[in-house]
Amino acid sequence: MAILEVNELTKDFGTTKVLKGITFSLEEGKVLSIIGSSGSGKTTLLRCINGLETATSGKISVNEKVVFDSTITDKNALKEIKGNQQNIGLVFQQFNLFPQYTALGNVTLAMKLAAKKRPDYKKNKKHILEEIDKIAKGYLDKVGLSDKLGNYPCELSGGQQQRVSIARALAMNPQILFFDEPTSALDPELTGEILKTIRQLAEDNMTMVIVTHEMNFAKDVSDEVIFMDDGVIAEQGTPEEVLVNPKNPRTKAFLNTYEK
Amino acid sequence: MFWTVTQSLLEGFASTLELFALTLVFALPLGLIISFGSMSKLKPIKWLVRTFVWIIRGTPLMLQLIIIFYVPGFVGMWAQDQQSSNLFIQWLATWHVLDRFGAALLAFVINYACYFSEIYRGGIESISKGQYEACHVLGMTKSQAFFKVVLLQVVKRIIPPMSNEIITLVKDTSLARIISVYEIIWSGEAFIKSDGLLWPLFYTGVFFLLACGLLTILFNKIEKKLSYFSV
Numbered sequence: 355m356a357i358l359e360v361n362e363l364t365k366d367f368g369t370t371k372v373l374k375g376i377t378f379s380l381e382e383g384k385v386l387s388i389i390g391s392s393g394s395g396k397t398t399l400l401r402c403i404n405g406l407e408t409a410t411s412g413k414i415s416v417n418e419k420v421v422f423d424s425t426i427t428d429k430n431a432l433k434e435i436k437g438n439q440q441n442i443g444l445v446f447q448q449f450n451l452f453p454q455y456t457a458l459g460n461v462t463l464a465m466k467l468a469a470k471k472r473p474d475y476k477k478n479k480k481h482i483l484e485e486i487d488k489i490a491k492g493y494l495d496k497v498g499l500s501d502k503l504g505n506y507p508c509e510l511s512g513g514q515q516q517r518v519s520i521a522r523a524l525a526m527n528p529q530i531l532f533f534d535e536p537t538s539a540l541d542p543e544l545t546g547e548i549l550k551t552i553r554q555l556a557e558d559n560m561t562m563v564i565v566t567h568e569m570n571f572a573k574d575v576s577d578e579v580i581f582m583d584d585g586v587i588a589e590q591g592t593p594e595e596v597l598v599n600p601k602n603p604r605t606k607a608f609l610n611t612y613e614k
Numbered sequence: 615m616f617w618t619v620t621q622s623l624l625e626g627f628a629s630t631l632e633l634f635a636l637t638l639v640f641a642l643p644l645g646l647i648i649s650f651g652s653m654s655k656l657k658p659i660k661w662l663v664r665t666f667v668w669i670i671r672g673t674p675l676m677l678q679l680i681i682i683f684y685v686p687g688f689v690g691m692w693a694q695d696q697q698s699s700n701l702f703i704q705w706l707a708t709w710h711v712l713d714r715f716g717a718a719l720l721a722f723v724i725n726y727a728c729y730f731s732e733i734y735r736g737g738i739e740s741i742s743k744g745q746y747e748a749c750h751v752l753g754m755t756k757s758q759a760f761f762k763v764v765l766l767q768v769v770k771r772i773i774p775p776m777s778n779e780i781i782t783l784v785k786d787t788s789l790a791r792i793i794s795v796y797e798i799i800w801s802g803e804a805f806i807k808s809d810g811l812l813w814p815l816f817y818t819g820v821f822f823l824l825a826c827g828l829l830t831i832l833f834n835k836i837e838k839k840l841s842y843f844s845v
Binding site: 440452464507523 | 742744745747748749751752753754758762763766767843844845
């Protein structure tokens with residue numbers, strides 16, 4: 355069953371058409387890598403799916419729940435759509451950790467704010483907050499940072515910061531996790547730890563969409579690869595098909611720039 | 615004599631500090647409101663506020679003190695001369711010269727709120743969009759994002775320019791002398807007329823130095839307290 359469905363998605367910035375009709379779907383538990391040169395629209399696609407940009411037209415649904423539909427204008431329906439967006443997690447290129455919170459605080463903040471709405475919050479406050487801390491510690495342990503719970507982002511390396519942000523995204527219990535060039539802001543020697551973390555998540559059958567420039571990693575970890583060029587999907591298939599035996603000359607040209 | 619002078623200057627300084635503290639109490643929140651206005655998405659509000667800030671920052675505070683102190687009186691006199699039945703003019707006729715301290719306070723609050731608003735605006739606009747986006751994808755509301763994530767970062771960023779501006783305010787209170795508000799310069803000057811002594815006026819500088827020294831220490835402490843994270 356397809357967990358992510360993107361249908362005829364377009365996005366214009368003024369007169370510039372950045373996405374020109376993107377259609378694809380992704381099965382649950384699969385890993386999709388999106389590659390392509392800068393300006394091909396891959397980051398915009400990610401941002402539209404995550405609700406950071408509003409697409410111009412088209413439809414997106416996650417687990418058969420609509421998260422974007424350009425034809426819907428009804429206020430209540432839009433509110434429901436906003437709620438459905440909670441099923442999507444996003445890891446940023448620049449981490450975007452909250453500097454004044456510890457690693458643990460970064461992971462728990464959103465959960466603790468959300469817990470305030472629970473009807474039993476006042477009564478069970480202490481228990482609820484302890485429970486949240488426990489969940490957060492579990493995720494930080496998963497990304498190998500159980501010894502850094504009390505450290506502030508400025509005390510962590512880039513790789514550790516990115517792993518905190520992965521734990522923070524996981525803590526929302528998303529049905530799909532998106533990565534926007536998760537290693538691009540890191541020194542080459544630090545990218546390994548992030549790729550290792552993502553690989554572990556893949557083994558746990560986490561559904562993931564990764565925008566990346568790490569071709570070898572994409573080949574290695576993905577079930578499917580999309581090559582985007584000039585706002586369209588130029589080629590799509592298994593890593594073998596797209597990265598090893600590309601048919602589209604534009605894919606070939608793009609991959610050639612990496613081999614040099 | 616030294617003791618008499620010190621006592622008299624202390625009384626004047628109490629009034630100086632009152633003007634200083636009240637200005638802060640009103641100008642700090644007003645500045646935040648003005649900064650929101652200057653960042654408003656509604657263009658007319660934005661340009662109105664920015665023009666106001668331009669006028670206040672572009673003219674001397676001393677001139678603003680004089681205008682706020684004298685102009686209401688002139689308006690009242692002019693309106694009374696009109697003998698008009700127009701309700702608005704009748705209302706204007708009730709205007710009279712403000713009390714000196716009140717006029718000075720009003721001028722300081724308006725002037726400093728405008729300077730503070732620009733500091734707030736700089737601080738708020740310097741926070742990366744990524745912080746708001748991270749809050750958004752984590753399901754936080756806009757106000758949660760501002761109060762739980764952004765605000766403390768803004769505070770940390772604006773402490774240095776704020777401390778600068780607040781220390782300037784301590785000394786700017788002496789401008790109130792121009793509309794004869796009773797404050798420390800006035801008490802120092804009084805000894806020239808009464809006893810022919812010039813040194814009490816110079817001596818007032820010690821009080822300003824002490825106040826600014828204390829504020830410097832206070833702001834250093836706040837800066838240290840917020841040094842556990844970097845923005």
